[in-house]
Amino acid sequence: MxxxxxxxxxxxxxxxxxxxxxxxxxxxxxxxxxxxxxxxxxxxxxxxxxxxxxxxxxxxxxxxxxxxxxxxxxxxxxxxxxxxxxxxxxxxxxxxxxxxxxxxxxxxxxxxxxxxxxxxxxxxxxxxxxxxxxxxxxxxxxxxxxxxxxxxxxxxxxxxxxFLTRFADLKAHDDGEFFTPVSIVSLLAHVLAPTSGTVLDPACGSGGMFVQSARFVEEQGKNPTNRLTFRGLEKNATTIRLAKMNLAVHGLEGDIQKAITYYEDPHELLGKADYVMANPPFNVDEIDAAKVKSDPRLPFGLPSENNRGKVTNGNYVWISYFYSYLSDAGRAGFVMSSQASSAGGGEKTVRQKLIETGAVDLMIAIRSNFFYTRSVPCELWFLNRNKPAEHQDKVLMLDARNIYRKVTRKIFDFSPEQERNLLAIVGLYRGDSDGFLTLVSDYLGRAVDEGQACFEAETDTGETATLLPDYVASLAALREQLEPFIDTLADDASHAESWNEFTKEQKLFASDVAEFQKALAAAATKWEKTPDTAKSLVGLTEHLESLANSSRDLVKQADLVYKLATRSIDACENDCNAKDSDLWVTRDIIRGRKAADEARLAAVSQLKQVRYFWRQAHWLTARFPEAKLRDVEGLVKLVDRATLEANDWSLTPGRYVGVAPEEVDEDFDFEEALRDIHVELEDLNAESITLAKKIKKNFEELGV
Missing domain, CATH: 1.20.1260.30 (N6 adenine-specific DNA methyltransferase, N-terminal domain)
Structure with missing residues (x-):
């Protein structure tokens, strides 16, 4: 964007x-x-x-x-x-x-x-x-x-x-269950990788699974309307309207039937679907056991039944349905409550039978707060009824709970790079080392490009922006505005310390910017000459670490030199009566200060991109230096069937991958964190006031 x-x-x-x-x-x-x-x-x-x-x-x-x-x-x-x-x-x-x-x-x-x-x-x-x-x-x-x-x-x-997200957050319709966050659906679609055939979503909500499947096909340079057929089931008539609108606006069409999927199968796709994608309701306990007991979509039997004739928990009804809809070469990707992967009793029996088919392909654990109307963690399940022979008795366990981007206090998602990194790991599992290496190379190239954009970048209007030189120039211009008055002051005046620091840091910053530009030119040449092999890219990542560190240091310098400039201005005005002097043109100084601040913000924002993209490459190469799948503590492990059996047939990734070693965030911004805490405190205070009013109103209605 x-x-x-x-x-x-x-x-x-x-x-x-x-x-x-x-x-x-x-x-x-x-x-x-x-x-x-x-x-x-x-x-x-x-x-x-x-x-x-x-x-x-x-x-x-x-x-x-x-x-x-x-x-x-x-x-x-x-x-x-x-x-x-x-x-x-x-x-x-x-x-x-x-x-x-x-x-x-x-x-x-x-x-x-x-x-x-x-x-x-x-x-x-x-x-x-x-x-x-x-x-x-x-x-x-x-x-x-x-x-x-x-x-x-x-x-x-x-x-x-x-807007779908916000209405979901307000529970404006169907408690918000009509919408699965784009971040989750995109990951599902890209892991599932639908290329041609029938895509079925038996709990289709607003149709996001279909839209993301189509986007995946478009990314491959193909026309989704020619390659994919969409079939959906949804119980709510209003949600069906929303889904059809969502499909149509993307130039897509699909056959979405009104049905309660537990009891109805109007598409009659048993054993025929090429792909199944879904985010079904979790932990439903009102399914009539008598109605589904003999359903052919339950090949592993009924998971459980209580004394009221209800299925105790509907999670494994859904999972069984998803499996049974697949053709002999079909694949499924769906969201499921984290409770399901280690559930006991009849659900464990169904899970064991499912694992013994060899169809369970990989599991991805997602932390809490990815959904707008429920804060619970979840897992993404992937089934493949045509797994390669070498994976028949294995399941890839990927724990992504430590991978997230904080969108708001309540909502998290994956950044585009985090999603690509997860997909790169899945790619290694599927033998795609070339894709992994290409991604690492792209990240390193992007780090260099983002650095060069600090000096010359095309704007939306077609003009050329020179962000770092502009900031250096704005500091020099601000200095020129201040000097006539400061030259009249004694060397030991109260402004002297901040002014001398500003002078020193301004010159040092300009010098370091020039050195950074030279380092970028050398890095660009090295990147162009580096082959996309694992050893070479690991070496290039290590080589570019100094460039990434320089960009981080320049960010700190950029902020420091501006603070020193403003401190000098404040000292002149508050302690040296600057405003009484004809040499102090307040209006020009205000403008110069604002121009410097705006230039600083633009330059800092661009500089941060250099280290950001380098860190993506480093994150991948540090964990998979040979561009081959391997066990990484706290992240990923390829688990065989014997290990699954020894762990009660659990499919919970965290049970196998262990705990990730604690990482020190070198880019932690204390001031930004403090601002976030302040904003969160304000939100909590506002919520407490609203809640107090509701409680008071409820008590008044009760006559208390």
Whole structure:
């Protein structure tokens, strides 16, 4: 998302604005959900439409000098949806207040349903009538910000997913269970690697598994509509509408049936699915045992039954179903409660039988707080009914609980690099050493590129940015603004200590920046000449450590020299009566200080990328120096069946890989951590006030 640096801030702004408008309607949050998602759907569809429109038009066949009209098929091939003019978002935004916007939106959605049979009766057309016409116009404009009209890529795809996330967080619909975080689904899809055939999700929610499967195929340079067939089951009619919208906006179609998967199998895909992906409800205890006892999808038998005739826990009903849906060469990837991997009793018996088939391929443990509506840890299970002979009696245990990125106080995910690193380990398990080495080489090359971007980088507007030189120049300019007044002061004045430190550090910083640029040039040459072999890349990683350390040191220097500059300014103003002097131009100094701070922030942000990407390469090469899978304490272990049997047939990764040695975070930023703690404390205080009000209200209602 390099073309839009502040997408997170824009997402939050759009959400706050859209959510604020709820107060201007008669909708509760669960009623507001579909109308807003309907408009996000239209805006997302328009974004994808514009992205491919020119390419579609350029490739249209012509007869007699006249090109034929565009069709929905032209857009489906490009992963987009065709929109008539009345359904294009700019048209809706431009409508004057005299026009009935609710009717116009309904007509826009009617036109889409006319072109796409799969969306008939799906789009929320009548849900806008209760919104004030002016409020509806404001909502349309909010979802069409000017800065998003100039960007490329699937920006609104991300915003669409962000709104799904926020509504899930609010439990605006179905307790938020309709949405699996993109980070989890992406990892599932990339490990499963669906290339062609039928993808089944028996608990499909909003269809994220299908979208990510399609993205994987697109990454391979293929057209997912030609290679994948999507089949889904979902019990909630509103969620089915959401899933169909999600598919359509990505130029996809799927057969999603309304069914309670425990008791129904309308697709009749037993033994026929090429891929199964799912995030089913965890630990369900209300499945009617009598209804499922003889179900052919339970090849290992019923896991358990209580005295009420209910299955004690539905986890292994789901797991058995996923296995039974697979063809002889089928593969499954699904999310499951961490309780399931070591459960005892009848569930252990089912798990043993499943392991004895040889189909359990790998397990990935995920820490808590990856989901928006539940904080419990989980595990990703992967089954393969056609495992290579060398893996038949083995299971790869991968403990990723120490791998995460903190998004908010409550939510974690994987960074793109963390996901790639996990996939690289899975790749080594599958014999893909070349992919591992390519990734390490790319990281090291990226570290060098990010460093060079400190000196010359192209901006979104096509201009050239020179971040580090600009910061050096801004410090020099600020110094020039201060010197006329400081030259009038005695050498032992109160400003002297900070000014002398600033002078020394400014010169040292400029010198170190020049040395860093020279080191980058040498590093770029060395990277280009280094072959992609394990030994060579380990050596290159070690060689570039000094460059990574230099970037870290420059970050500290950049912050220090700015602090010294501001300390000098404060000393002059507070102790030396600078503002009384004609040589002290306050307005210019304020501007110079602000310019230096802005330049510092930009330079520091870019510098941090150098060490960040080097650390990714180091993380991989330190654990797998020969580019071959090996046991790594606290991370990964290839476990044979005898070991599984000796451990009660447990499939819990942490039981086998051990505890990772504690690592010292050399890049720990105390001030940033302190800011995070302060923000967290404010959040907790706000939550406590809200909770106290609710408790007081509840007591008042009880008459206490």
């Amino acid at each position: 390099a073309q839009l640096e502040h997408i997170e801030a824009i997402e939050k702004r759009l959400w706050r604005a859209a959510d604020t408008l709820r107060s201007n309607s008669n909708f509760a949050s669960n009623e507001y959900f579909l109308p807003v998602m309907g408009l996000i759907f239209l805006r997302h569809a328009y974004s994808r439409f514009l992205r491919v429109k020119d390419e579609v038009e350029a490739n249209l066949p012509s007869r007699g000098g006249k090109r034929r009209a565009m069709t929905k098929e032209d857009f489906s091939e490009k992963g987009a949806i065709f929109l008539q003019e009345k359904a294009q978002f700019d048209h809706l935004v431009a409508l004057p207040d005299s026009v009935d916007r609710a009717k116009a939106i309904s007509e826009a959605m009617d036109s889409i349903e006319e072109d796409y049979e799969s969306l008939r009766g799906v789009l929320p057309k009548g849900d806008y009538n209760d919104l004030d016409n002016e409020v509806l116009g404001q909502l349309l404009r909010i979802l069409n910000p000017e800065e998003l009209k100039r960007v490329s890529g699937d920006v609104f795809g991300r915003i669409y997913e962000y």
